[in-house]
Amino acid sequence: MTHSSDWAVEAHGLVKVFGDNRAVDGVDLSVRTGTVYGVLGPNGAGKTTTIRMLATLLKPDGGDATVFGHDIRREPQIVRQLIGVTGQYASVDETLSATENLMLFSRLNGLSRADARRKSTELLEEFGLSEAATRPLKKFSGGMRRRLDLAASLISQPPLIFLDEPTTGLDPRTRSQMWDTIRRLVATGSTVLLTTQYLDEADQLADRIAVIDRGIVVAEGTAGELKASVGTSSLLLRLADAGSLERARHAILDVLGVESVLTPEAGRITAPMSDPDSVTDLLIRLRADGIAIEELSVQQPTLDEVFLALTGHPADDDAAPAPGDAAAGASGAAPTPELETAR
Amino acid sequence: MTALTITPGASRTLKNHVGLAQTVRNSFSMAGRGLIKMRRTPEQLIDVTVQPIIFTLMFTYIFGGAIAGSVADYLPLLIPGILVQTVVTTSVVTGVQLREDMDKGVFDRFKSLPIARIAPLAGALLADTVRYAIATTLTFAMGFVLGYRPEGGLGAVVLAGLLVIVCSWAISWIFAFFGVIARSAASVQGISFLVLFPLTFLSNAFVPVDTLPAFLQWFVNVNPVSHLVTAVRDLANTATFGGDAWISLLGAAVIVAVFAPLTVRAYMKKA
Structure with missing residues (x-):
């Protein structure tokens, strides 16, 4: 242990x-x-x-x-x-005002009235809330x-x-x-x-x-x-002519050595990259193959891509209400908008 | 950061138990919060300000002649009755507001603090005694305006007021319990009034008991609200602190003993 x-x-x-x-x-x-x-x-x-x-x-x-x-x-x-x-x-x-909130929580934490006041002022100062303290x-x-x-x-x-x-x-x-x-x-x-x-x-x-x-x-x-599980960066590519999609994917496989993914919307290609620098080689190859591009970016992998790589499904594929949050609301813990307006 | 070092968690001395002194201190801190809220939202005091005035006025002139022969004769009977009815009704609002309050995010913080579990509830109930005090004062003042001169004297009237406030505080634990277990504020109100109407109207608050049919007389005589009304009448009109007053206090103690633990347990289950 x-x-x-x-x-x-x-x-x-x-x-x-x-x-x-x-x-x-x-x-x-x-x-x-x-x-x-x-x-x-x-x-x-x-x-x-x-x-x-x-x-x-x-x-x-x-x-x-x-x-x-x-x-x-x-x-x-x-x-x-x-x-x-x-x-x-x-x-x-x-x-309650900001000061009153901090005073209350300080008192509940067992501070004396004087200590609570000192602590509240100190924290308001530290968090740049002094001006709004009584609002x-x-x-x-x-x-x-x-x-x-x-x-x-x-x-x-x-x-x-x-x-x-x-x-x-x-x-x-x-x-x-x-x-x-x-x-x-x-x-x-x-x-x-x-x-x-x-x-x-x-x-x-x-x-x-x-x-x-x-x-x-x-x-x-x-x-x-x-x-590292999704590559250090990710390439996003959109072509001027959708007809050359397959040729472009072939070029990516050749130059970067990875299988690219075709996103259904707007015919975009994404691919994981271990070295962002190699995009130069890819651009030269695309020019040589006569493939015109409309948009290209190299970016950090997004949560979506990490998810896709780790779980095999996108992060937001279930549009159902968030179970954790919904349940918290049902147990009377989280303030939901409905409750706010019902008052 | 002003705090340069933080005492490591493993080297702190801690206890898993909240003592009585801390419980009381926490409850009063929470009551302080309740008072600030009351000051910020004075519109929530409407029930304890307008209701005593209007009800006292209405009941006096509607029932005065019919029940006691004249308004002046009815006042010593009515004022204690309507006082109990008004203040006990007000304690329902305690439960309703507690329900609304518990839905707010700040209760998460209360739950995560090392405070007595009962404090957020006890504090809210404690702060509400101010509401009962307002309603009590206004009812007596209204009675005075209408011509009521309690023969027990000022001291006895104050004592009667305190008795009503203490008993209403005890009763508010019942509605606090509904507040904790209910799903919404509206349902708290619904359940509470269902309990409250028979209790306050099937009592000796407004009419002499001997005018009622026998089966009702039985209920009215065991109804704790009747005892409280009688106790207030005895105090205000004759300055005697009699058996009914003791019964009322005992009843209040029983209600707190039963409902306070129930409420806290329900509250912690949700925590």
């Missing part, structure tokens, strides 16, 4: 069933203390449900998990003292809300922080601010377990990544290892 200080999270065979939907179907995770661990997957893969179980918000139907060696089922109150949770939906009080939250932008949410999770300086899709719905600038904040967190010694739908986010932040699909972990490793 490993020493509990080495592992922030150890989960074995976690299962959560909602009705006849196995939202999480035997997830294993091991997160080393002091690292950032990314859980990557499309909507409804079971990311949120997994995090909610680890954060003691949901009782697992099977399997077991520990947080710094403390069992999430037998010692939930201890686990709660070790974690901070920032949910997909901002878990702050809409009717009602209803007037906050999505980014401000997320920042306040994260600030609220940091009051007790928890050694483990769960971030459920911390940047979903944020604009690019706010997203990179959020990334900086997360990096600074890790520099102070926190362990971060984050979920994301974006490969580049996991790539930017996480030391290790688990790819999760339909409730199970389909791949685990460093960002490099994952991307």
Whole structure:
């Protein structure tokens, strides 16, 4: 058995069933203390449900998990003292101001009134919310809300922080601010377990990544290892004349040595590439063969391609409502738009 | 980051148990939240401000002559009755608002904090005693305006008010339980009024018991609301804290003892 200080999270065979939907179907995770661990997957893969179980918000139907060696089922109150949770939906009080929110959570964390005030001011300053401190939250932008949410999770300086899709719905600038904040967190010694739908986010932040699909972990490793499974970059090619598609694919096989894929829409060709530089050779070959191109790009593999490679199906092929999210709503946990308007 | 180092999880001393002192402290912090919310959304106080005024006015003039011969004679009978009816009805709103509140994302955070599980519920119920206090004050004030002069004196009237507030707080645990188990706020309201109407109207709140048919008299006499109404009448009109007052307090204690654990368990099951 490993020493509990080495592992922030150890989960074995976690299962959560909602009705006849196995939202999480035997997830294993091991997160080393002091690292950032990314859980990557499309909507409804079971990311949120997994995090909610680890954060003691949901009782697992099977399997077991520990947080710094403390069992999430037998010692939930201890686990709660070790974690901070920032949910997909901002878990702050809409009717309170930013200061009032932080004051409340500080007091609930056992701080004295004076300490709570000091801590709130400090966190508002740190997250650039001082100016908006007394404004009602209803007037906050999505980014401000997320920042306040994260600030609220940091009051007790928890050694483990769960971030459920911390940047979903944020604009690019706010997203990179959020990334900086997360990096600074890790520099102070926190362990971060984050979920994301974006490969580049996991790539930017996480030391290790688990790819999760339909409730199970389909791949685990460093960002490099994952991307290697689909090539380091990916080529996208559209031809001026659809008649030369086959000849182009033949040229790709010759030059890059890989089988290309024809996407049904708009007759595009995609192919994994191990060396982006070799695109030059391909262009020369296409010119020599007299194949005119309309569009060409070399880009990082997308989550879709990683998924396709790992699971054999695209990330969004089931348009059914996301099981994890839908179930969370049904259990009265996540605020759904219907409930907001019904009031 | 201002915090330069974070104490490693493995080297912290932690306990898996929440003590009574912390439970009380957490509950009061949550009650503080409830009060801020009340200040932000004063429109939610309509039921405890307008209802006591209108109901007292209506019932006094509609039933005064018919039941007691005159408005002045009816007031000592009616004011305690309508006070209990109004405040107990108000406690339904506690359950409804709790249901709405629980659907919000902030309850996720409450659940993930190392606080007493009962605190978010107890805090909400505690904050709502302010609503009962408003309704109580307004009902007595309305009675005073209409000519009611309680013979028990101010001290006894305050005590009567406190008794009603304590009992309503206890009763609000019933509706909090409905609030936790119900699917929507509307259904909480539905179930609650179904329970509440027979309880408040099949009592001695508005009419003398001896005018009722025998089978109803039996129910009215065992109805805890009747005991509370009688207790308030005794206090306000004769300044006596009698058997009915003790029965009311005992009933309140029983309700809390049964429904508080039930509610918390249901709440944790959802957690």
